Amino acid sequence: xxxxxxxxxxxxxxxxxxxxxxxxxxxxxxxxxxxxxxxxxxxxxxxxxxxxxxxxxxxxxxxxxxxxxxxxxxxxxxxxxxxxxxxxxxxxxxxxxxxxxxxxxxxxxxxx
Numbered sequence: 158x159x160x161x162x163x164x165x166x167x168x169x170x171x172x173x174x175x176x177x178x179x180x181x182x183x184x185x186x187x188x189x190x191x192x193x194x195x196x197x198x199x200x201x202x203x204x205x206x207x208x209x210x211x212x213x214x215x216x217x218x219x220x221x222x223x224x225x226x227x228x229x230x231x232x233x234x235x236x237x238x239x240x241x242x243x244x245x246x247x248x249x250x251x252x253x254x255x256x257x258x259x260x261x262x263x264x265x266x267x268x269x
Contacts, residue, residue, distance in 0.1 A: 185258055185261070209259075
């Protein structure tokens with residue numbers, strides 16, 4: 158199993174925010190997201206798993222609950238425990254890129 162990854166190799170972009178899964182084990186899943194200016198990762202929860210975000214570039218707002226916004230930027234780490242709302246919008250001038258690690262898997266997904 159590959160153990161070293163280069164973020165630039167995992168990044169894809171599209172008209173919508175793009176999640177590119179770059180590893181999966183029996184217990185965890187790692188992905189890189191690219192969110193272009195104005196794009197949104199809709200508020201949601203994972204009922205059966207935690208989600209850790211490592212913000213790599215850009216500026217935006219995080220949704221800790223539906224309707225609430227908190228500024229975020231490169232260098233921020235965001236921890237969302239099972240059942241906690243999370244999502245974001247890119248409000249900056251450049252792509253917002255973050256890596257996420259979700260565990261355990263499957264973690265489920267519920268849009269809010």
